[in-house]
Amino acid sequence: MDFNEFVLITVAGLSVFGLGRVLIGPTIWDRMLGFSVFSSKVIVATVMIGVLYKRTFLLDVALIYGVLGFLSTIMISRFVEKRGDI
Template sequence: MDFDSIVLAIIAGLSVFGLVRVLDGPTVWDRMLGFALFSSKVIVAAVLIGIIINRTYMIDVAIIYGVLGFIGTIMIARFVERKGDV
């Protein structure tokens, strides 16, 4: 097992914490925090996979996923804050 595989396994393990917070969060805000945590770990994993396979388009995928995750978090926050009225 090389260093890249170990780091990727650690990132995957840490993303489980975000999923647990999303599924088991006592409040909506905890679930949003878990979603943001999971989203950031997916971005890091996409960049790391791009480095491992030597493809630069994976960085573009990570940037797009980051923007979509940010917009998703903002839309969920607006939905919750306005009690269902986006």
């Protein structure tokens, strides 16, 4: 196992913590934080895979996923702020 595989496995392991926070978070804000952590780890993994295998379209996918993750976090927080807890 080389360094790149080790980093990808580590990022995948850390993304499990983000998913755990989404599933067991006591408040909606904890769940949003877990979603942000998970989406950032997916972006890092996508960029790493794109660089490793020299697939430049994966960098575009990571950029789009980052923008969508940011917008969804903003939209969910605005919804919760106006409506209260879900």
